[in-house]
Amino acid sequence: MSRSGAVTFKGNPMTLAGEAVAVGQDAPDFTLHYFEGGLQTLTLADLKGKPSLLSIVPSLDTGVCAIQTKKFNEQLASMGDSVNAVTVSLDLPFAMNRFCGAEEITNMRVGSDYFDRNFGNSWGTLMEELKILCRGCFVLDSTGKVVHAEYVPEVTNEPDYEAALAALKSAS
Template sequence: MQTTMFKGTTVKLVGDELNVGDKAPVATATGVDLNDVEVGGAKDRIQLIITVPSLDTATCAAETRKFNEDVNNLDICETTVISMDLPFAADRFCSTEGIENLSVASDYINKDVSRAYGVLMDDGKLKGLSARAVFVVDRSGTIVYKEIVPEVTAEPNYEAALDAIKGAR
C-alpha cells in the first residue's frame, strides 16, 4: 500500500502498486469526445501517463500546461493527462488553455486507470481522486520511470520525466 500527502496529512493509495520494470497495465479512461482512451501496454510510441486530482486546480493546470510545452517537440511520445474531471470540463480546460500537444482523459466512471496504476486516494479530503503521478512506459510496455509526487499539492520532477522519455526505447 502506497501513501502520499495532502497538506501534510498522510493519504492511503489503493490499487495495484507498480514499479519501474513492471509491465504497464492496459487501462481505459474516457476522452473528451466520450470515446475510450487506452493507456499502458505495448505501443509504437513511448507513453507519458500523468495522473492529477483535477485540472481545475492551480497545480494541476500548471503541470498540464508545462507538459504540453515540454512534449511539443517529442514526436516519439504519446502523452495523456488523466483526472477525475468530467470530460466536458476537461475539454473546456484544453480549449481555454491552448492544450494541443497532449490528450486529456477522465477516470471518473470506474477509476480503472487510478486503480490499475495504484494512485487512487482512499481517504482524506481528496478521497476518490487520483494522486499526482507520472509514469513513462517504453514501447515494449515496461515502466521505465515512476514518480508519485510525495505532496499532492506540489508539481512533479519535469526534468526527470523528460530525461526518462528521451532515454526510453
C-alpha cells in the same frame, strides 16, 4: 490491497488504493474516457508503439494541476508526434476538453477515470479518503513497459518534470 500513508495531501497522510507501479514492470491495463466528437475510450493498447508519458493529476481545475499540464504540454512541443502524452484525472471528459481548449493544450491528450476508477485502482493512484487521484508521472516505452514511475510524496507539490522528460526522451 492499499498503502496507508503513501502520500500526503496538505500534510495529511492518504491511503492509496492498489499496489504501486514500479519501473521494469509491464504497465497495468486501463480504460479512460475522453471527449472528441462524442465520448471515446483510450486504453493501454492505444499507446503501444510509441513511448508514452502519463501525467496524473487530482483535477485540472486546480493551480498545481494546471501548471503541471501546461509545463508538460510546452516541453512536449519539440517531440512532436513521436510520443504519446496523456493527462489523467477524475475530471469529467467534457471539463477536460474545455480546459485544454481554454489553455491551448495541443501536445497532450486527456483521459478521464471518472467512469469506474479502474486506472486509479490498477495504477495505485486513487486516494481512498478523497476519492481522487494523487499526483504522479509514469513513462512507458513503446512496448508498454514502465521506465519511470513517480508518486509525488506531497500531492500539492509539482512532479519532477526533468526526470520524467529525460525518461521519455531515452525511451524514444
